Amino acid sequence: MTKNSINIVVAGATGFVGLDLVYLLSKHSNVKITSLCAQKNIGKKIQSFDVRIKKKLPKISKIEKVNWSTVDLLFLSLPNGEAQGLIRKLYHKYPNLKFIDLSADFRLENGTIYKKHYLKNHKAKKLINRSLYSITELNKKKIRNFRIISNPGCYPTSIQIPLIPLFEKKLIDIKDITIDSKSGYSGAGKNYKSKFKIKNFYSSTYAYAVKNHRHTAEIDQQFRKLSNNILFSFNPHLLPTFRGILSSIYVYKKKNVTIKKINNSLKKYYQKDVFIKICKPNTQIGTGDVIDTNDCKISVCQTRIKNKIVIFSAIDNLVKGAAGQAIQNMNIMYKFKETAGLK
Numbered sequence: 001m002t003k004n005s006i007n008i009v010v011a012g013a014t015g016f017v018g019l020d021l022v023y024l025l026s027k028h029s030n031v032k033i034t035s036l037c038a039q040k041n042i043g044k045k046i047q048s049f050d051v052r053i054k055k056k057l058p059k060i061s062k063i064e065k066v067n068w069s070t071v072d073l074l075f076l077s078l079p080n081g082e083a084q085g086l087i088r089k090l091y092h093k094y095p096n097l098k099f100i101d102l103s104a105d106f107r108l109e110n111g112t113i114y115k116k117h118y119l120k121n122h123k124a125k126k127l128i129n130r131s132l133y134s135i136t137e138l139n140k141k142k143i144r145n146f147r148i149i150s151n152p153g154c155y156p157t158s159i160q161i162p163l164i165p166l167f168e169k170k171l172i173d174i175k176d177i178t179i180d181s182k183s184g185y186s187g188a189g190k191n192y193k194s195k196f197k198i199k200n201f202y203s204s205t206y207a208y209a210v211k212n213h214r215h216t217a218e219i220d221q222q223f224r225k226l227s228n229n230i231l232f233s234f235n236p237h238l239l240p241t242f243r244g245i246l247s248s249i250y251v252y253k254k255k256n257v258t259i260k261k262i263n264n265s266l267k268k269y270y271q272k273d274v275f276i277k278i279c280k281p282n283t284q285i286g287t288g289d290v291i292d293t294n295d296c297k298i299s300v301c302q303t304r305i306k307n308k309i310v311i312f313s314a315i316d317n318l319v320k321g322a323a324g325q326a327i328q329n330m331n332i333m334y335k336f337k338e339t340a341g342l343k
């Protein structure tokens with residue numbers, strides 16, 4: 001039976017992603033927030049962390065205090081490594097409870113690859129294959145078959161949305177792809193300053209993790225489902241702005257494929273997806289166009305080199321890259337309007 005309203009809990013409510021989740025969910029008419037959980041600041045009002053939230057909501061509490069028998073859905077917006085133990089404890093005990101995890105805990109299908117990138121043993125290996133890695137637009141038919149939804153990383157969302165259709169339609173050379181991504185510092189969470197000890201933080205553009213950013217593992221995993229021969233390099237940069245990601249993806253068109261054909265093929269692929277905005281070819285775009293929206297805005301542009309194009313893909317890392325996409329996944333999971341709480 002489809003419910004019209006569900007009881008939800010947000011774990012990690014006071015983090016950068018958690019606050020966007022709470023803000024958006026507080027305006028969602030199919031959702032009742034029954035607990036907001038964090039480690040610190042127990043008993044405080046959520047409004048003391050984010051003045052955008054106007055609705056009266058439960059005060060911050062410990063996750064141990066939640067009465068799970070009345071909860072339909074748990075959003076986990078915790079640091080990597082925290083969701084797996086919690087989901088392992090709850091999954092079998094509460095068979096009606098569903099989970100949307102925003103961390104990397106269930107993104108990698110192979111526990112050994114998880115350990116290689118996240119440097120610890122996975123605590124719920126048997127549940128990994130009961131979860132779905134879900135960029136919403138690419139998984140609409142599958143989402144309802146799973147109780148654990150793994151929300152993709154922010155960079156991977158901006159990268160896979162434009163590339164996957166082009167791989168499927170075989171329109172670009174898959175062996176020479178350069179991805180240059182830039183992110184606002186909220187991507188590193190509220191302790192960003194301790195994660196990036198860099199000079200002149202607020203006036204620096206900083207290149208990092210040139211070869212081994214953890215997100216390459218989930219991108220590789222998803223690309224390998226299409227071909228083992230896809231080769232890309234990925235270089236993230238940190239910008240001195242709060243939110244937003246712009247990925248500049250350099251690829252070679254296949255012979256006789258026009259930029260118009262690439263553009264039309266993206267438009268057709270996402271014709272029913274209101275959050276994917278494909279611009280006219282050679283349109284200039286930036287993160288400012290998508291801030292505070294669940295949109296992914298894409299522009300395919302010609303470079304000076306014949307056959308070489310650059311695809312710009314802009315998202316808000318905290319919305320389409322995290323909280324917004326999690327809500328979009330929830331909307332599909334519970335048969336709510338896909339745009340509910342997001343438009």
Ligand SMILES: NC(=O)c1ccc[n+]([C@@H]2O[C@H](COP(=O)([O-])OP(=O)(O)OC[C@H]3O[C@@H](n4cnc5c(N)ncnc54)[C@H](OP(=O)(O)O)[C@@H]3O)[C@@H](O)[C@H]2O)c1
Nearest residue numbers: 012014015016017038039040077078080103187189190322
């Ligand atoms: N930031 C982004 O753009 C982005 C995008 C996509 C995915 N993600 C992922 O989303 C998750 C949250 O990211 P974030 O940027 O919001 O991080 P954040 O700002 O550091 O917030 C983390 C939240 O988790 C709580 N927390 C920390 N340790 C905990 C524990 N042991 N038990 C319970 N609660 C705990 C914190 O509360 P206290 O302060 O009380 O400890 C805080 O509310 C991360 O896994 C991140 O990788 C982030």
